[in-house]
Amino acid sequence: GESVGLHLPTLSVQEGDNSIINCAYSNSASDYFIWYKQESGKGPQFIIDIRSNMDKRQGQRVTVLLNKTVKHLSLQIAATQPGDSAVYFCAEDWAGTYKYIFGTGTRLKVLA
Amino acid sequence: DTGVSQDPRHKITKRGQNVTFRCDPISEHNRLYWYRQTLGQGPEFLTYFQNEAQLEKSRLLSDRFSAERPKGSFSTLEIQRTEQGDSAMYLCASSLAGQGVQYFGPGTRLLVL
Numbered sequence: 001g002e003s004v005g006l007h008l009p010t011l012s013v014q015e016g017d018n019s020i021i022n023c024a025y026s027n028s029a030s031d032y033f034i035w036y037k038q039e040s041g042k043g044p045q046f047i048i049d050i051r052s053n054m055d056k057r058q059g060q061r062v063t064v065l066l067n068k069t070v071k072h073l074s075l076q077i078a079a080t081q082p083g084d085s086a087v088y089f090c091a092e093d094w095a096g097t098y099k100y101i102f103g104t105g106t107r108l109k110v111l112a
Numbered sequence: 113d114t115g116v117s118q119d120p121r122h123k124i125t126k127r128g129q130n131v132t133f134r135c136d137p138i139s140e141h142n143r144l145y146w147y148r149q150t151l152g153q154g155p156e157f158l159t160y161f162q163n164e165a166q167l168e169k170s171r172l173l174s175d176r177f178s179a180e181r182p183k184g185s186f187s188t189l190e191i192q193r194t195e196q197g198d199s200a201m202y203l204c205a206s207s208l209a210g211q212g213v214q215y216f217g218p219g220t221r222l223l224v225l
Contacts, residue, residue, distance in 0.1 A: 008152060032212045043116070043203055043216035044155065051212075089154045098143070098212060099168065102154025 008087060010107045019077040023090035023103045028071060032093035034100070035064060035075045037086045044089060047075070077108075085110045114138060116217035118204050124223045125194055132190045133220045137206030144187050145214060146179055147203040148172065155203050161187060162209055194224045 013019045025033065031052040036044035050057045050064045050073075057064050063076040073090050087107050091100035117136045125131050137144045143162050147155035158177070159169045163184040173179075176194075181187040191198055201221050205214035 034212060034214075036216075041218075043205075043218045046213050046215060049212055091154070093212060097168065098207065098214065099145075099157045099160065100147075100155070100214065101157070105152075105154050 008105050008107045010109060012109045012111055013080050014111050015080060015082060017080055019075075019080045019084070019108060021075045021077075021088050021106045021108065023073040023075070023106075025071050025073060025090065025092040025103070026101060027092060027094060028068070029096075030092040030094060030101075031096060032098075033064070033066060033073055034091050034093075035062075035073075036089045036091065037084075038089060038105075039086045047088075080108075080110050082110045082112065084108060116204055116206050116215055118202075118217040118220050120220055121218060122221045122223075124225065126225050127194060127196060129194055130190065130192045131194055131222065132188055133202055133204075133222075135187045135189070135204030135206075135217060137185070137187070137204070138215060139185075140208070141206035141215075142184065142209050143207045143214075144181055145205040145207075146187070146189050147205065147216075149201040149203055149219070150199075158189075191222075194222075196224045198222060199224045 034049040035047040038044045048059045061078045065074045089105045090103045119134045145160040146158040149155040161181040176192045179189045201219040203219045205216045207214045
């Protein structure tokens with residue numbers, strides 16, 4: 001299949017370990033943030049979102065942390081599985097319009 | 113499948129030709145977005161509609177690009193006089209107004225020779 005990103009930062013983790021993917025956002029006025037997973041040749045798939053009035057939100061095996069002081073987001077994936085291998089993007093809602101500004105992306109490789 | 117669909121999935125064209133892509137959003141979604149993604153980059157916003165009204169266009173959207181959503185359901189994105197720099201994945205997403213999550217389609221991969 002096609003490669004989503006050829007020169008993205010890469011995080012390699014052992015199957016079963018926890019993964020932490022980091023993202024810096026641009027606009028201190030952004031009030032909504034979202035993480036997507038993108039597999040090769042496919043569109044981005046929603047993982048989890050968080051509003052700026054929260055610091056943490058948990059989903060199934062995933063947790064998003066928001067640090068507004070330093071404009072930083074992180075995505076934690078517990079017990080990483082081979083199916084988690086993909087490129088992960090964070091996005092911020094610019095000026096409250098739901099027009100997303102995407103980050104660079106991180107490729108997650110899960111090692112068996 | 114009740115997700116966002118896009119057609120075609122792949123398009124190869126020669127420089128100077130016109131191309132048109134179609135997006136069918138999730139049926140009850142009134143907002144529809146177009147993004148462009150090049151290799152190694154995140155998607156870049158192009159334009160969005162609420163119902164049939166085109167509410168915002170990025171400066172990335174040159175005069176050669178036009179998008180429509182005539183009945184507030186499906187949308188088309190046309191590129192006239194294609195250039196090699198137009199080669200990219202064109203992604204469509206939809207959402208309910210006031211709700212943050214945008215659901216993306218599989219994209220249309222355009223290659224301009």
